[in-house]
Amino acid sequence: MSDLRVGVAGVGVMGADHAERVARKTSGARLVAVSDADQSRAEVLAARLSEGLGVPSRNDAGRHSGGAAYGDGVRVVEDPLELIAADDIDAVILASPGSAHAEQLFACLDHGKPVLCEKPLTMDAASSLRVVEAEHKLGRQLIQVGFMRRFDPEYAALKQLLDSGDLGRTLVLHNVHRNKSAAPSFRSEMIVRDSMVHEVDVARWLFGAEITRITVRTPKPTSLVAEGVLDPQLAVFELANGAIADVEVFVNFQVGYEVRCEAVAERGSATIGLGSGVFTRAGEHWGGAMPADFRIRFEQAYDIEVQRWVDATRRGEIDGPSAWDGYAAAAVCEAGLESLSSGTPVDVALADRGKVLG
Numbered sequence: 001m002s003d004l005r006v007g008v009a010g011v012g013v014m015g016a017d018h019a020e021r022v023a024r025k026t027s028g029a030r031l032v033a034v035s036d037a038d039q040s041r042a043e044v045l046a047a048r049l050s051e052g053l054g055v056p057s058r059n060d061a062g063r064h065s066g067g068a069a070y071g072d073g074v075r076v077v078e079d080p081l082e083l084i085a086a087d088d089i090d091a092v093i094l095a096s097p098g099s100a101h102a103e104q105l106f107a108c109l110d111h112g113k114p115v116l117c118e119k120p121l122t123m124d125a126a127s128s129l130r131v132v133e134a135e136h137k138l139g140r141q142l143i144q145v146g147f148m149r150r151f152d153p154e155y156a157a158l159k160q161l162l163d164s165g166d167l168g169r170t171l172v173l174h175n176v177h178r179n180k181s182a183a184p185s186f187r188s189e190m191i192v193r194d195s196m197v198h199e200v201d202v203a204r205w206l207f208g209a210e211i212t213r214i215t216v217r218t219p220k221p222t223s224l225v226a227e228g229v230l231d232p233q234l235a236v237f238e239l240a241n242g243a244i245a246d247v248e249v250f251v252n253f254q255v256g257y258e259v260r261c262e263a264v265a266e267r268g269s270a271t272i273g274l275g276s277g278v279f280t281r282a283g284e285h286w287g288g289a290m291p292a293d294f295r296i297r298f299e300q301a302y303d304i305e306v307q308r309w310v311d312a313t314r315r316g317e318i319d320g321p322s323a324w325d326g327y328a329a330a331a332v333c334e335a336g337l338e339s340l341s342s343g344t345p346v347d348v349a350l351a352d353r354g355k356v357l358g
């Protein structure tokens with residue numbers, strides 16, 4: 001079977017990481033092209049990743065003729081929509097900002113291109129639902145959403161344990177999600193839509209049930225954020241199966257990246273994210289290191305996610321969170337935003353899955 005020829009749209013923090021992953025760490029795939037609204041960023045990355053192949057990078061004004069042979073280097077395509085349409089690209093990774101996802105996802109569907117779309121699927125529930133419906137109309141699943149925690153070995157082991165029933169029924173999930181710091185432009189709504197959305201997916205996935213109601217409350221914010229930014233945030237999710245999950249999201253924690261999840265079940269509890277790595281006692285100090293960001297903490301999860309996406313795409317399938325999962329998370333976040341401003345519980349308005357996908 002020939003290698004999957006991949007193009008990456010949006011090569012900032014996450015896209016550059018994924019592009020490098022495809023170019024250097026993923027089997028059965030080859031990075032053909034990258035695109036970014038900031039073309040110089042794409043050019044620098046393409047040059048760096050082409051170096052590994054021992055060939056110069058190219059751009060569309062150069063010698064691209066619609067089909068890149070292996071070892072041709074990584075091409076820069078000015079317009080991300082052109083990258084999606086290109087004949088020599090079999091599948092796309094979207095790591096552009098969430099606000100660009102809807103248009104680019106529709107382009108992927110129009111061109112029949114499988115796509116691994118970073119979270120959030122889109123910026124609101126209505127556009128996410130349109131994406132789900134458009135994919136459903138095609139009759140095959142082309143969209144996988146980048147909820148990478150499902151691929152993290154610790155989360156996967158927790159899921160397996162809970163599903164085994166050894167601890168009885170799971171009652172409650174406690175989550176902590178802390179980033180060292182966030183850009184001043186990272187406003188309160190983004191804490192829900194970009195950060196909390198991971199716990200929304202984790203809760204839906206671990207419980208295998210939809211979230212029906214969300215409450216978001218905020219203490220007096222940390223003094224280290226701009227006026228008006230509500231950080232940290234505490235949320236409670238109520239699920240259709242009667243379970244409850246809570247999460248503290250704090251994106252300007254200052255210390256490091258910390259993601260924890262404790263499941264409380266009828267006959268025991270299980271916790272992940274307590275800090276792996278080497279625990280040392282030296283020089284009057286004891287302890288271990290904390291990862292600086294998600295790229296370090298979840299490196300293995302991203303690697304597994306992308307490898308399994310490539311393998312599944314080559315089989316003509318997806319193997320991970322679907323467009324529906326992206327839509328359901330968007331619907332919860334939308335209710336979460338309403339709750340963030342009212343401080344009261346808000347019911348999640350979710351379309352009837354059977355009717356949409358039936």
Ligand SMILES: NC(=O)C1=CN([C@@H]2O[C@H](COP(=O)(O)OP(=O)(O)OC[C@H]3O[C@@H](n4cnc5c(N)ncnc54)[C@H](O)[C@@H]3O)[C@@H](O)[C@H]2O)C=CC1
Nearest residue numbers: 010011012013014015036037038080095096098100118119
């Ligand atoms: N799964 C995860 O853990 C993470 C996921 N993400 C997601 O990845 C996506 C990108 O986030 P970051 O890399 O942190 O942002 P970023 O700001 O570092 O990178 C975004 C890049 O997209 C480019 N861009 C802007 N408009 C574009 C367009 N219309 N088409 C193509 N490129 C465009 C920008 O110039 C920039 O280089 C977001 O959806 C974000 O939520 C981000 C961090 C972690």
Ligand SMILES: O=C1[C@@H](O)[C@H](O)[C@@H](O)[C@H](O)[C@H]1O
Nearest residue numbers: 178179194195196198251294
């Ligand atoms: O997805 C991510 C970022 O977009 C978000 O901004 C961070 O808070 C999350 O920890 C990270 O996983």
